[in-house]
Amino acid sequence: MELFISFLLMSLALSFSHLVSASFHDHFDITWGNGRANILNNGKLLNVSLDQTSGSGFQSKREFLFGKIDMRIKLVAGNSAGTVTAYYLSSQGDTHDEIDFEFLGNLSGEPYIMHTNVFSQGKGNREQQFYLWFDPTADFHKYSVTWNPHQILFSVDGIPVRVFKNSEHLGVPYPNNQSMRIYSSLWNADDWATRGGAVKIDWSKAPFVASYRNFNARTCSRSIDCSTNSWHSEAALDSTKQQKLQWARKNYMIYDYCSDTKRFPQGLPAECTH
Numbered sequence: 001m002e003l004f005i006s007f008l009l010m011s012l013a014l015s016f017s018h019l020v021s022a023s024f025h026d027h028f029d030i031t032w033g034n035g036r037a038n039i040l041n042n043g044k045l046l047n048v049s050l051d052q053t054s055g056s057g058f059q060s061k062r063e064f065l066f067g068k069i070d071m072r073i074k075l076v077a078g079n080s081a082g083t084v085t086a087y088y089l090s091s092q093g094d095t096h097d098e099i100d101f102e103f104l105g106n107l108s109g110e111p112y113i114m115h116t117n118v119f120s121q122g123k124g125n126r127e128q129q130f131y132l133w134f135d136p137t138a139d140f141h142k143y144s145v146t147w148n149p150h151q152i153l154f155s156v157d158g159i160p161v162r163v164f165k166n167s168e169h170l171g172v173p174y175p176n177n178q179s180m181r182i183y184s185s186l187w188n189a190d191d192w193a194t195r196g197g198a199v200k201i202d203w204s205k206a207p208f209v210a211s212y213r214n215f216n217a218r219t220c221s222r223s224i225d226c227s228t229n230s231w232h233s234e235a236a237l238d239s240t241k242q243q244k245l246q247w248a249r250k251n252y253m254i255y256d257y258c259s260d261t262k263r264f265p266q267g268l269p270a271e272c273t274h
């Protein structure tokens with residue numbers, strides 16, 4: 001029986017469509033920036049840049065409805081104050097869904113903020129922010145979204161930092177019926193990003209550059225039901241992962257909308273009690 005189950009799980013796992021990126025050319029289009037974003041090294045590296053005239057960005061060719069999506073990113077080094085590197089999944093339209101990472105730059109030696117948010121049917125306001133436990137500009141680090149019908153898991157180098165559970169039973173819409181593309185861009189946000197907009201971009205340091213490599217996406221194929229137990233366990237947190245999540249939250253989380261009672265005087269959003 002056990003053998004049969006593990007065989008079953010293995011064959012299910014093998015049926016997930018697996019996009020290992022040989023080349024950024026295969027999976028992404030540069031969408032703006034007039035030459036400021038480039039696919040380099042035979043498609044193994046993608047750089048975006050920002051100068052006083054423009055930022056730049058790219059998007060995935062395909063859309064995703066659930067999946068585990070990894071990208072290695074190296075953020076703008078040195079004085080990156082006022083710059084934002086956004087990396088997110090989004091659908092289209094007024095009632096769009098969105099899963100966001102945004103990296104808010106800072107003065108040399110001061111910490112980046114990793115900002116996260118989840119939109120469902122056009123409504124966000126679910127920010128959680130973190131410092132990182134490493135210098136995100138010194139090397140590439142893996143930022144992952146594991147999105148299935150049960151939950152959305154944000155992780156960094158395999159360490160879970162945020163879980164957003166499906167709380168439809170509490171009347172909270174969950175992103176599960178609109179497919180999303182991956183988007184990323186580097187842009188000028190010095191009206192709000194660093195210390196709430198107090199620190200402006202030092203244009204003498206431009207162009208600012210962020211880099212990407214090792215894109216990897218595992219998705220549910222049409223024939224595979226994402227609600228299968230095997231997919232569920234993919235994102236479910238075992239006790240080791242739970243401990244890591246608690247470690248990240250305890251030591252690195254600097255903002256959680258779910259504890260911002262001032263912001264929600266009428267009561268915290270329903271999913272916060274989940």
Ligand SMILES: *[C@@H]1O[C@H](CO)[C@@H](O)[C@H](O)[C@H]1NC(C)=O
Pocket residue numbers: 095121177178
């Ligand atoms: C997704 O479902 C919601 C209701 O649950 C609906 O308002 C919305 O139009 C749906 N979107 C699509 C693309 O079907």
Ligand SMILES: *[C@@H]1O[C@H](CO)[C@@H](O)[C@H](O)[C@H]1NC(C)=O
Pocket residue numbers: 104105106107110111112113193194195196
């Ligand atoms: C920038 O550094 C300051 C001082 O350490 C810190 O308060 C702030 O959270 C850092 N990050 C951003 C994006 O402002």
Ligand SMILES: *[C@@H]1O[C@H](CO)[C@@H](O)[C@H](O)[C@H]1NC(C)=O
Pocket residue numbers: 040047074209210211
């Ligand atoms: C791409 O970005 C990296 C920094 O991450 C930089 O070292 C490299 O020179 C950039 N390449 C080009 C062609 O701009």
